[in-house]
Structures are given as C-alpha cells and as structure tokens.
Amino acid sequence: MSQYALIGVYLIIALIFGVAPPLLAWFLSPKKPNPYKGEVYESGIKTFGPTWIRFKPQYYLFALAFLVFDVEAALLLPWAVAYLWLPLYAVIEAVIFILILVFGLVYVWRRGWLTWM
Amino acid sequence: MEQEIFQLSYLQAIVPELLLLVVGLLLLGVDLVLPEARKRELSVWAAAGFAIVALASPLAYLGEPQFVFGGMIGSEPLNAIFAFIFAMAAFLVALLSRDDERLEPSGVYYALIAFAVIGMDLMVAATDFIMLYLALELTGLSLYLLSAYDRRSRFSVEAGMKYFFYGSVASAVMLYGITFIAGLTGQTLYLGVRYLFASAVMPAWFGMGVLVLILAGVGFKVAMVPLHTWAPDVYEGAPTPVTAFLSVTSKAAGVMALMRLLVWIWGSLPSHAEMTSLIAALAIVTITLGNLFALRQKSFKRLLAYSSITQAGYVLVGVTALSPMGLTAVGFYLAIYAVTNIAAFTVLVLVSNRSGSDWLRDFVGLQQRSPALALALLVALLSLGGVPPFAGFVGKILLFAAALKSGFVWLVGAALANVLISLYYYLNAVRMAYTRAEEPVEPLSIPVASRWVLVIATAGIILGTILAYPLYHLLERAAMVWF
Amino acid sequence: MITVQQVVFALFAVLTLGGAIGVVAARKLFHAALWMVLAFFGVAGLYLLLEAPFFAALQLFIYIGGIAVLTVMAIMVTRGIMKPKEPVFTYAIGAAGTALAFLVMLGLFIFKTPVWDVAAPTGEVDPNGLRALGQALVSPSAYLLPFEVASVLLLAVLVGALFIAREKE
Numbered sequence: 205m206s207q208y209a210l211i212g213v214y215l216i217i218a219l220i221f222g223v224a225p226p227l228l229a230w231f232l233s234p235k236k237p238n239p240y241k242g243e244v245y246e247s248g249i250k251t252f253g254p255t256w257i258r259f260k261p262q263y264y265l266f267a268l269a270f271l272v273f274d275v276e277a278a279l280l281l282p283w284a285v286a287y288l289w290l291p292l293y294a295v296i297e298a299v300i301f302i303l304i305l306v307f308g309l310v311y312v313w314r315r316g317w318l319t320w321m
Numbered sequence: 322m323e324q325e326i327f328q329l330s331y332l333q334a335i336v337p338e339l340l341l342l343v344v345g346l347l348l349l350g351v352d353l354v355l356p357e358a359r360k361r362e363l364s365v366w367a368a369a370g371f372a373i374v375a376l377a378s379p380l381a382y383l384g385e386p387q388f389v390f391g392g393m394i395g396s397e398p399l400n401a402i403f404a405f406i407f408a409m410a411a412f413l414v415a416l417l418s419r420d421d422e423r424l425e426p427s428g429v430y431y432a433l434i435a436f437a438v439i440g441m442d443l444m445v446a447a448t449d450f451i452m453l454y455l456a457l458e459l460t461g462l463s464l465y466l467l468s469a470y471d472r473r474s475r476f477s478v479e480a481g482m483k484y485f486f487y488g489s490v491a492s493a494v495m496l497y498g499i500t501f502i503a504g505l506t507g508q509t510l511y512l513g514v515r516y517l518f519a520s521a522v523m524p525a526w527f528g529m530g531v532l533v534l535i536l537a538g539v540g541f542k543v544a545m546v547p548l549h550t551w552a553p554d555v556y557e558g559a560p561t562p563v564t565a566f567l568s569v570t571s572k573a574a575g576v577m578a579l580m581r582l583l584v585w586i587w588g589s590l591p592s593h594a595e596m597t598s599l600i601a602a603l604a605i606v607t608i609t610l611g612n613l614f615a616l617r618q619k620s621f622k623r624l625l626a627y628s629s630i631t632q633a634g635y636v637l638v639g640v641t642a643l644s645p646m647g648l649t650a651v652g653f654y655l656a657i658y659a660v661t662n663i664a665a666f667t668v669l670v671l672v673s674n675r676s677g678s679d680w681l682r683d684f685v686g687l688q689q690r691s692p693a694l695a696l697a698l699l700v701a702l703l704s705l706g707g708v709p710p711f712a713g714f715v716g717k718i719l720l721f722a723a724a725l726k727s728g729f730v731w732l733v734g735a736a737l738a739n740v741l742i743s744l745y746y747y748l749n750a751v752r753m754a755y756t757r758a759e760e761p762v763e764p765l766s767i768p769v770a771s772r773w774v775l776v777i778a779t780a781g782i783i784l785g786t787i788l789a790y791p792l793y794h795l796l797e798r799a800a801m802v803w804f
Numbered sequence: 805m806i807t808v809q810q811v812v813f814a815l816f817a818v819l820t821l822g823g824a825i826g827v828v829a830a831r832k833l834f835h836a837a838l839w840m841v842l843a844f845f846g847v848a849g850l851y852l853l854l855e856a857p858f859f860a861a862l863q864l865f866i867y868i869g870g871i872a873v874l875t876v877m878a879i880m881v882t883r884g885i886m887k888p889k890e891p892v893f894t895y896a897i898g899a900a901g902t903a904l905a906f907l908v909m910l911g912l913f914i915f916k917t918p919v920w921d922v923a924a925p926t927g928e929v930d931p932n933g934l935r936a937l938g939q940a941l942v943s944p945s946a947y948l949l950p951f952e953v954a955s956v957l958l959l960a961v962l963v964g965a966l967f968i969a970r971e972k973e
Binding site (some may be wrong): 259263268272278297302305312 | 938
C-alpha cells in the first residue's frame with residue numbers, strides 16, 4: 205500500500221497547485237465589477253449564438269472507434285506484461301487478436317466512414 | 322500456471338466458429354472490392370459460406386464427449402448438431418435477404434450474421450460462466466446491430482435501441498449473478514460450481530437467488546415472460562429477414578444455454594423441485610400471454626412475433642422435464658421450429674415486397690396470386706399450430722410427453738388448451754390467404770433464391786415427420802451425454 | 805483508532821457517492837456525465853485500496869478514458885439535449901424507493917450469506933498477478949477462447965456501429 209503514498213502525495217500537491225492560484229486571486233483581488241468588465245471577451249467583441257450547441261454527429265464515430273481500441277489495449281496489457289514468459293504460439297494468438305481488429309479498422313477506413321466531412 | 326502444448330484437436334472442436342470467422346472477414350473483404358451495382362451478389366457468397374460451415378459442423382465433435390480449451394466449452398454431439406442448425410438458419414436467411422427489396426445489401430449485414438452465429442454456437446457449447454457471458458454478448462450485440470440495420474426506417478432504429486437497452490440491462494443482471502458465483506465459489510466452470518452447490522456448502526436459497534439473476538440474461542434471449550416485452554416491437558421493427566433469423570436462432574441458443582445450466586448445475590441442488598416449478602409457471606404464462614396477444618394482431622409480422630413467444634413457451638415445457646427425453650424433445654422442436662418459422666417469414670417478405678406493409682389483409686387472394694406461396698404458408702402455419710402430419714405436431718407431442726413423464730400433468734393440460742387457442746389465429750391467417758380477392762389481382766412470382774428457401778424449409782417441415790424416428794434417435798444419443 | 809487506510813477509504817467513498825449523487829441530481833445531462841467521471845475516479849481509488857492496481861488502471865482507462873468520453877460525445881451530438889431543461893422528477897420517489905429496496909435486499913443477501921466469512925482475503929497479494937493473468941488469457945487451457953471471442957465481439961461492434969452511425973456516403 206505504501207507505494208501509493210507517493211502517488212497520493214503527488215496528487216495532493218498537484219491539487220494544491222491547481223486550486224491555490226484562483227483561490228488566492230479570489231481572496232486578494234479587489235472586486236469592482238461593472239458590465240463591460242463582465243463580458244466574455246475583453247476586446248469588446250460581442251459573442252453570438254448559443255453556447256450550448258449541437259456538435260457534428262461524426263465526432264461520435266471517432267469516439268466509438270476509439271472505445272473499441274481502448275478495450276483492445278486494456279485486454280492486451282496483461283499479455284504484454286507476461287510477454288517474456290510466453291511460448292511462441294501465445295504470441296501468435298495475440299497477433300491474431302490484433303489482426304482481427306486491424307481488419308475491422310481497414311474495412312471502416314476503406315469504406316470512408318472515418319473521412320471527416 | 323503451467324503452459325500446455327497447443328492441441329490441434331482444440332482447433333477441430335471450434336471448426337464451425339473458425340470457418341464462420343473466416344466467412345465473416347471474407348464477406349467484409351468482398352464487400353470492399355465489389356462495385357455498388359453487384360452488392361446483391363453478397364447474399365450468394367454468404368449463403369455459400371454458411372452452407373460450407375453447416376457441412377463442416379459435424380467435425381466439431383471429436384468422437385467422444387470432452388472438454389476443450391480448459392473447460393470453456395465442451396465438444397459434444399449436441400453442440401455439433403446445433404452448430405449445423407444455426408448455420409442452416411443463417412444459410413436460409415442469407416438467401417432470403419437477397420429477395421427483400423427493402424434491405425440495403427452490404428457485407429456488414431452478412432458478417433454480423435456470421436458473428437452472431439459464432440456467439441450462438443458458443444452459447445450452446447459453453448461450460449463456463451465467463452464463456453457463456455461473452456458468447457451471449459457477442460450474439461446480443463450482433464443482433465442489436467442487425468435489428469437497427471435498416472437505418473432509413475425509424476422503426477428499425479427504434480427496434481435496435483429497444484433491443485439494446487433491454488438486452489444490456491438483462492445481461493448486466495446476469496453478470497451480477499455470475500459475480501456472486503465467482504466471488505463465493507472462486508469457480509466459473511460449470512462442473513466446479515455444481516460440485517460446490519451439490520456439496521451443500523451453499524444454502525439452497527442462495528442458489529435460487531443466483532439462478533433468478535442468471536435467468537434474466539438467458540430468459541431475455543428466449544423472450545420468456547416477464548422478459549418478453551422487447552420482443553414484439555423488435556420483431557416488428559427489424560428488417561423481416563433479421564426477424565426470421567433472431568426469432569429462431571437466438572431463442573434456440575438461449576433455451577439450450579438455459580437447459581445446460583439447469584441440468585448441469587441447478588438440477589443437482591437438493592431442492593430443485595421448486596426450480597422446475599418456477600420454470601413450469603413461467604412456461605405456461607409465456608404460452609398464454611403470447612397467445613392472447615397474438616389473437617388480436619392485425620399485422621402478420623406482429624402476429625408471428627407473439628406466436629414465437631408462445632412457441633418458446635412450448636419449448637420451456639420440455640425444459641421443465643430436465644430429463645434426457647426432455648432434452649431430446651427440446652432439440653427436436655427447436656430444429657423444426659427454425660425451418661417452420663423461416664418458411665413463414667419468407668412468405669411474409671415476398672408478400673410485403675409488393676404491398677409495402679406487413680398487414681394480415683395483404684394476404685387476401687394469395688392463393689390466386691401464387692398457389693405455391695399460399696401452400697407454403699399453409700404448411701408452415703399448420704406446423705406451427707401443431708396440426709398433423711406436419712413436424713410441429715411431432716415436436717409438440719415429444720415435448721408434452723417428456724413433461725408428462727416428469728409429472729407435470731397440469732402444465733401439459735394448460736399447454737394443450739393453448740394449442741387449441743393458437744389454432745384460431747394460425748388458421749385465420751391461412752383463411753385470409755385462401756380467400757378470393759374481390760378485385761382482380763396480379764400474380765406474384767417467387768424469386769429464385771426465395772424459391773430455394775421455401776423448398777428447403779418446407780421439405781424440412783415434412784421430412785421432420787417422415788424422418789422423425791431417426792432424427793429422434795440421433796438427438797437422443799446426443800442428449801444422453803449430459804446426464 | 806483511525807488508520808490512514810480508513811481515511812483514504814472515506815475520501816474515495818465520498819468521491820464515489822458524491823459523484824453518483826451528482827449524476828442523478830444534475831440539471832443538465834452534460835453535467836451529469838461530468839459527475840460520472842468523478843464517481844468512476846472514486847471507484848478507481850477503491851480498487852487501489854483493495855490492492856488491485858490493474859483494475860484501478862482499467863477503471864481509469866476504460867471507464868473514464870472510454871465510456872465517460874463516449875457519453876460526453878453522445879450528449880454533445882444529440883439534438884436539443886444540450887439545452888438546459890427543468891429536471892424530470894416525475895418518478896423521483898418511485899426511483900428512490902426502488903433503489904432503496906434493492907439496496908436493502910442486496911445488503912440482506914450479502915450479510916446473510918454464511919460463506920462470505922470463509923472467503924475472507926488471506927495472506928499476501930500475488931505480486932505476479934498481472935503476469936499470471938496475461939499468461940492465462942492466452943493459454944489454451946485457460947481463457948484463450950474467451951480472449952479471441954472478445955476480439956470478434958469488438959470487430960462486430962466496430963463495423964456494425966459505424967455502419968449504422970455513419971454519415972451519408
């Protein structure tokens with residue numbers, strides 16, 4: 205368990221670095237708000253359109269493809285750790301595992317579903 | 322963990338699945354090089370591939386029953402038989418898909434069918450909970466995608482969504498049940514779990530609780546009440562060949578997985594009488610509900626959807642027997658049901674190609690338009706209704722006899738009453754087809770691929786009766802392995 | 805006496821529960837997805853406490869890196885869903901009741917199960933656990949078949965989902 209203490213300390217320090225500056229600014233800075241200061245762009249350019257817009261559905265395709273390969277990587281992680289202790293056929297099995305998915309990637313790529321439009 | 326030398330016999334035990342993977346990948350590859358105008362040829366490629374898989378499926382049995390891949394699956398005659406049935410169903414559906422004019426031809430479609438068959442083969446063969454879960458998910462995900470395949474149709478997309486949401490919840494509940502088993506016994510192999518259950522370390526109520534959770538996943542595939550709610554909408558919305566496919570194959574795989582779990586694990590519990598009563602109760606509710614809803618349908622597709630819920634209920638009657646006879650009857654009925662239902666759906670595809678809808682009233686005058694098609698419909702529906710001499714009759718007799726022998730007199734009585742009720746809507750559809758239309762009708766020609774499907778399926782329905790004895794004998798010998 | 809472990813456990817438990825409450829209570833679906841990331845993160849911490857670093861990594865990798873991102877994307881591309889709406893609390897009481905009933909049943913189930921005591925963790929955690937898992941995944945006498953089936957499953961999802969979700973060609 206103690207080996208995680210370092211990570212814990214690291215996390216806490218990182219958190220302090222992230223949170224401290226805005227907090228300090230909040231306490232130290234003088235607060236004199238006026239309508240012009242509260243605008244989004246200080247240059248004076250007005251924003252237009254709603255902020256919460258709908259994005260192109262194509263983003264989703266990439267997220268989907270990413271998730272598939274994310275899971276693949278997760279499954280290959282223990283295999284990679286055991287790599288040095290594996291017989292040859294076990295390596296070939298994992299290569300087949302990868303090739304099946306590579307085939308899928310080639311298919312969707314050739315069909316042009318990953319082309320940005 | 323010591324490493325074992327890879328055994329070639331392991332590969333032989335999964336020959337159907339390996340071939341299916343190759344077929345699926347090849348179809349995707351062919352799809353890439355085939356020009357758009359020739360995409361309809363893919364169905365012939367796919368059908369040829371599935372036919373080869375069907376012919377090769379007996380290889381999966383290594384000569385004597387044994388476990389392969391560390392007990393993940395068994396190599397048994399029954400698995401080979403079901404690998405054959407699933408490949409045949411995929412073959413017929415691939416041919417049928419060629420003639421569905423509303424279906425956009427694509428390699429993805431046939432590849433997904435191949436992947437779904439891999440999942441179903443493994444569902445039947447699985448003797449380990451992890452394997453079962455993965456097989457179930459592979460089947461499920463392929464079928465969700467197939468249901469949503471026609472993305473221009475709102476109904477198809479809705480069907481895919483509904484199937485997916487219900488299905489993922491059901492399989493999550495099942496996975497939860499599996500974690501109890503794995504956590505408490507440290508085992509996922511069926512035989513290991515059976516040993517720990519039978520040695521009475523586990524209290525009986527724990528076994529029942531876990532069974533209920535696992536029933537969620539498997540019962541969903543079977544569309545057993547109360548997990549049937551998805552079925553009508555999915556069956557109606559999905560492209561018709563997909564409906565034909567999933568209504569026969571995923572049901573069969575689910576029933577076989579359920580039967581194996583019950584026979585291998587829960588049947589060994591001291592208190593398994595309560596369990597069989599539970600299944601019996603679910604069976605009769607499933608039959609009755611399916612029937613009552615089917616009576617009121619105006620759409621033939623929806624009628625077949627509810628009818629298939631009822632049919633699954635009949636199969637569950639055989640499951641309650643938990644005997645070699647019950648298993649034989651279940652196997653026989655599932656095989657017969659596969660060809661029968663595919664025949665009925667083929668007629669529907671051809672009729673709705675012209676009419677553009679699935680209404681029952683579109684069948685009026687079918688006899689004038691195409692006598693052969695009307696005859697095929699007659700044979701299929703009479704077989705579904707259990708009218709002699711068709712194979713559905715033999716199958717029902719076997720199921721009910723098995724249940725009677727295990728002492729479920731009330732169950733068989735109630736099921737018989739339901740058979741009579743179901744005749745009403747089956748015969749009503751037949752009557753429609755043989756009613757003369759008032760206005761003149763144009764003849765309906767049967768395309769060549771569908772003609773083959775109808776010939777093979779109808780032949781199966783009739784041969785099921787003629788060859789009932791050798792078929793029964795074959796299945797009986799295969800079924801004995803489990804006991 | 806409170807140990808460090810208990811403090812850390814409490815911290816991660818609060819993160820998990822707080823995140824989960826945030827998910828149900830958030831007014832915007834988008835914010836709910838972000839709360840979900842927090843809950844996932846808490847679970848990853850709990851895995852670490854259970855000496856299961858691989859599962860903690862998977863939790864970060866798949867749940868936060870994959871599923872949460874996918875959820876956020878799904879919300880971003882859905883028509884009209886980005887607009888803030890009044891939360892739908894029609895079934896709030898029923899949902900809470902169902903969840904509570906489920907929790908009570910589950911608690912009874914877990915605490916009443918006598919074998920639970922027997923299965924208490926014993927001894928040291930195997931330092932080579934991950935390697936053993938890797939070997940088991942590709943061993944023909946262990947999990948080779950499920951491993952390869954997982955690959956086919958991912959392939960089916962990849963081509964099938966992209967087929968359905970693709971833009972017009």
